[in-house]
Structures are given as C-alpha cells and as structure tokens.
Amino acid sequence: MSAAILCRDVVKVYRTRRALDGVSFEVAPGEIVALLGPNGAGKSTTLSIIATLLEQTSGHVEVAGHTLPAGARLARRSLGLVPQRAAVYPALTARENLAYFAPLQGLDHRAARAAIARVLALVGLESRADEPVAQYSGGMARRLNLACGILHGPRVVLLDEPTVGVDPQARERIYALERSLAAEGGAILHSTHLMEEAQRLCDRVILLDGGRVIASGTPTELVSRLGLRPVLTLHTERPLPAGWPGTGVRARATSATAERIVLQIDEVGLVPALLDRARADGGEILDVALHRPDLADVFFHLTGHELRDGDTGEDPTP
C-alpha cells in the first residue's frame, strides 16, 4: 500500500535557520503516527509543509500521491487540517462554522448538509450545534475544530497538538475520533509534545529534535532498539550491604546511599525476587518505585536532554 504521506529529505530554511534538516518519514493509510518532539523541534513546520501552507526548501513531499508543492491543489482534496488552536469563528454557531467550511472543501449544498450532520454526531455536538461557539467549553471548541478538519472525509488528517489545554474527558473523545478515522482508512499525523499521548494513541512515533528525525518506530521498538531497561528504586529500613544484590541476579546497582538504592533490571519479572531479597537484607521496605523505559527515556538517550528541555516556548517561526 502506498504511503498517504511521504516526506523524504525535507529541508526548510528560514533565512539562516534550518527549521527542518533532512526530515524523512511516511504515514500509511489507517495509521496513526505521532510527530513527537519539544517545541521548536520542527513539528509545526513539518505539518505546514504537508498541509500545503509552506513550501519546503528542498526534499520530496507527497500527500495522497500528489507531490508538493506542485500538486498542492489536488492534495488539498485529501487533506484535513486540524490546527492547534480552535480555528473556528466564536461568534458563529457550530453549524454555521461548518456551513462556511463545507463549500470551501468542495462540498455542494446537499453533501454539506449530510457531512455537517455526520461530523456533528461524530464529535458529539448535535445538541449544541446552534449555539455560538463562544459559549462552548474549550473541549467542545476543540471537537468542533476537529469536525471542521474532517468535514469532507479526508484521507489524510493532520492534527497539530489537538489536545493541548483539553480536559481528560475531551481528550479521550478526541483519541477515540482519531482511532475511528484511522479505522476508516485515514492516515493520521498527530503532532504532539506529550510523550504519554504518543505512546498511548499512536501506532508509530517519529521523534523530532532540532529539525531532524532522531528515531521512528513503534514505542516498544524504540525502547527495545536502544536496550533500555526498567529501573527499580528501593528504600529499606536498614542500609543494604555493599555490592547488593550481588552476582547471579540480572540486576545491578547504578547508585546507592544509606537509605536508597537504584537498580537497573533486565526485566520486570525480577521485581518480586528482588523485593524478597531486599527485605531479607535490609529489613522492611519503606518505599519502592518501578520505572519502565519509555519514549522520554528514548529521547533523553538519543539527544542528551529531556523531551521537555526544548519546550522553551520559542516561536518556531522565523
């Protein structure tokens, strides 16, 4: 199956700053792909290029088989853009907003009516469809934002941090919508800087940093590819003896104090045995923590800084 989104060696230069430096990835139909990275990593620039809002300086970009920027007009038929902020008119009702965007998406009057009813039901706004958006909660506005983006049933949906500032309930609803779109064959490119969101929602993750793709794959693949192991932290009644837990155990201490010891273990299944041994050697266990390796660890491992280190609030635009 051909990729719905294809980026190959995409470079975008704003004057002297390289916002994208050879970005390559693809998104297949029915796939939800997270574009994960801190602010300024190049997520919005990448999305803007795919959404035909920007032209790449160099590199190859395809959307639904149309090469950009030459095929932008055709590509837009298959594109649904969900901007980060609710890109709707607060003074208009949800129905009026949708009625405005429908013809812009090429829908005639009849098709527009049907599409509006469909997406209103999909995002759960039928009962509030005739209220001004200004009266909506943030979550409702985000759902309407999403509805506007998928009104014409696009094959490619670009979501730019759609859950920022959204309450958990609305967030779950958005996740469900994305999954539904993917289930219908849509290619979903979901930009986010929330590691948990990418890990929970997306089939694949593309890690962006400094305008470059530093890794891509499923979350499990990324963790395992780097050999990252779970970390167990123990706080016992008495200090554990030096060299604990000793040989023959697939775990080793990475740091130890009189009260606390941090162990890197090969697998989570070793934890009960280690807890028994700690209780025997150090008395009662006062505190225990287990950390499974995740995308943040992957990111830290690959870049040397935290996923949120680059979250400086810097405007990515030139």
Place this chain on the structure above:
Amino acid sequence: MIVRALVAAFVKDVRLLVRDRVGLVFLTIAPLIVMSVAGFSLSTLFGGVPQPGAYVLPVVDEDDGRIAAELRERLTDDATIEVRTVPTREQALELVHSRESAAVLVIPAGTSAALARGSRASLRLLTDPVKFVELTNVRFLVEELRQAVGQHAIDLAQRRIDRVRARALAEERRLERRFARLRAALARTADRVHEVHADVARRVEVAGARLENTLREGLRRTEAERLGAARRRLERELAPLHEFVDALAAYRGTFESWLAGVREQAGRFADRIPPPPEPPALPAALEQLAHGDDDALASRILGAPGDVALPKLPLDLALPPLPEPPAVTALALPSLPDVRLPRLLDVVETSVSGAPSRLNSFDQYVPGFSITFLMLGMLIGVAMTLIDERELGTLDRVRATQAPVATLVLGKLTVRFLVGVLQMIALLGVGRAAFGVSLGPQPVALLLPTVGIVFVGTAFGVLVAGLAPTRDAVIPLGAIAIVTMCAVGGCWWPIDLEPRWMRGLARVLPTTWAMSGFKDLMMRHQTVTAALEPTLVLLLFGLAFLVVGLVAFRPSRV
C-alpha cells in the same frame, strides 16, 4: 465551487458583522454624535480669524493703474498672502479651479480713472466660497485695499478742494475790491442825477409860470371881445321874441278880463260855463330868453371868460445831459473745477466655483466625519478581522482547503466594501435629513467618491493588516494613520486652515481627494464630471494599498 465558497465567505462575514454590535455602533452612532458635536461647537470656525499661512491671491490687473500698485505696496510686508499677477482671468480662474486659490481679484479696466473722476468703480472678486477661511483672509485684504484706495481718493480730493478754495478766496477778494469801486462810482452818479433833477425842475417851473401868465392874459382879452360881440348879436336876434312875448302877455290879460265879465254875467249859471281852452304855455326857456339878462344869457350860452381851458403848452425844454455811468467791467470768474466727493471702491463678489456664498457647516462635517469613521470602521472590520483570521487559524484552515484563499479575502472585503458604501449613504442621508446638508445637483454622483473612499478604506485595512506585526498593533498603527490622514486631508476642518506646505502634503493623502470630490459635488454643486478625477485617484490609492497590503500580509502564523 469558487462561487459557493465566495457566497459562504460573504454570508459568514455578514453574520460576524451583525453579531458585532459594538462595531455597528461604531459604524453609525459614534460618527453621528461626533459630527453633531463638532458641527455645533465649531460652527464659529467658519467665521473665525484666519490663521497665518501662505495663500496665493491671483490678481488680474486689467486696469494697469495705481490700484494694483497700491495692492502690491500694501502686501509687501504681509506674509499671509502672496499676490500673483496673472495676465488673464482665464489663467487666474485656473488657479481657483485647481484649488490653489480661494479667490481671484480682478481690477477691471478703467477703475483707477473712474476713481480719479469720482465715479463709481468696482473690484471683482471671483471666489470659491468653499475655501471659506482663505476667502475670509482675502476679503479682509480686499477690504483693507478698498479702504486704502478710498482714503487715497479722499486725500486727493481734499487737496484739490483746498486748492480750489484758495483760488476762490483770491477771486472773492478781487471781486470785493471791484464792487467797492463800483459802489463809489454809483454814489457819485446818484448825486449828480439829483443835482440835474433839481435844476431841471426849477427851470421847468419858471418857464411854466411865465408861459401861463402870458397865455392867460391873451385869452382874457380874446374872451371879452368874443362875448361883447356875441351879446350884441344876441340882442339883435332876440328883439322880435321880446316883442312877441310882451304882446302875448297883454292878450292873456285881456282874455282874463273878458272871461271874468262873462262869468259874472252868467250869474248862477256861471258854473255851467265850460272852461275856456287853455292857450299854450310859454316855455320857460323861451320865457328866459325873452326876459332874461342878456349878459347872463350870453355868459350861459357862450360861456364865462374864466372857464376857458388853457391849451397844452408845447414846452420844449432842453435838459442838461446826464452824466455817463461808471463803466463796469465784466468779472472774469474762474471756471468751476470739477470736484466731486470721492466714492468708495465697490467690491463685487462672484462665486466661480458654483458654491453658494453661505455654506452649512455640516456640509464640511458630514462627509468629513463620515470618511473618518468609515476608515476607522474599515480598520476594525478589515485589518483586525484579517489578523483575527490568521490568529484563529481559520486562514490556515482555508488555505489548506481546495478553495483559493482569495475567496476568504475577497468575501471579507466585499462585505466590508458594501457595508462601507451603505454606511456612507446612510450618513449622508442622515446629514441631509437632520442637518440639511446639500447633496448637490446630482446626488447619485456622490456614489463615485463614496465608492472611491470605501475602496481606499477597505484596501487600507488590508495594508494595516499587512504592516501591523500583531493584532494589538492594528489600532495604534491604523488609528494614528487614519487620524493623520483625516485631519490633514481636511475631514475635520476646512483644509485651507492649514498652511500651504501642509495643503501640498495633503495631496498625497486619499482623504484629501475624497473630501475634494464630496465638496465639489455637495458644496460647489458641480456635476458628476467633477468627481471623476478624485474618484480615479482614490481608486489608484486603493489599488496601491491593496497590492502592498496583500504582499506584506503574512497569511500564516507559521
């Protein structure tokens, strides 16, 4: 699809506008309030003291006399007005029609000569009443000139009168001397006449007495002789009459005696005797002739000697010659000088721009503030909403759709443009109904500058949206520009209040052209052709704003 998208954009922006109540108030009520306050409060401005500034006063000197020289002399130190001598009225009127001057001063041929004669003379002031303030300055100047010329004429006349008076006084003294001599001569003549008259009277009296005595003696002798002869002749002629009368008297006595005898004899029958026939009585005159004094009769018939009238004496008295009267030489009176009271120079003012001489202050303020609030409305309606679209992300969303982004912009601008046109029509209509502003001979022609300035306002909104770095910068940036353009462009006060350099600068502002178009139609009562040039310029301004604005506008936040 493009049409559907355009309609959708149009409908959407109408909805946005209708729900923007503050914007609607700003579009309509605010300008009405401000124009009312300004109109009432600043109405005295139209009669206020002119502000110093450089004005051009074209002068057409058809007279080529001293008035133009006087004008130049008076204005040498006056920086307010630059007098520019122009050969013909046509060339001077060009300066008025091109708005460079508010009036042309024409000194008609013969003005100086007429003034010199004391005849009526007029200056012609060909005006554009719309440039009221400048015109007021010119009127002050012309009035000063008029007073100066009048005073000059009075001074000249006074000098002439003084000269004539001096000559008249000299002539009067000369005349008095001559009359004195004449009176003396006449007195001498009168004395001489009296002497002559007395001498003549005496001589006549002597001669008359002598002549009368002589004549009277002669007549007395002649009369006596004539009477003697007549008596004698009368005695002879009356002798028979004497004899007959005497005989008759004797007979009458005889008859009486006889009759008495008869009656006596008749006795008792005497009364039966009829009376005898009465003989005819002798006439008294005959009786007098017969028995009168001959002398008396002669005197009665021939007249007494003393009654003879003296005949008129043919006196031929030679009077002494009268003395010759003194010769009175004819007075050589000086000719009367043609001195008349000088007249003040008249000023005949004629509007050459079509505007009436008295204007309504709202004719200035209604279009002026309508333009101001139109521009401000466009700033909010176009610039801010364009930036809002960008900030909201709706512009990006539209750009990512199949419809050209121009549909959004065009739809927005079309709505705002139509709203602007309606706003201007409504404000002009209210101005007409509430304040009696003139809409000119062709009210429909007002659509031309209206369309022009609304297009400028719309495009200016795009320009500000393109130049303003953020939404917050729109109001300060746009409002300052609009306030400046409107103030300098003559929207808030007559542009001729401004100094000349600023008026020159104002020509690069669209508001100036808009006001020019509106004033031409509303105040100068010109026809649609007058609005063509301002409208064309406005459209060019609008096009330039639009192009620059669209180029400068960043459609995306990315």
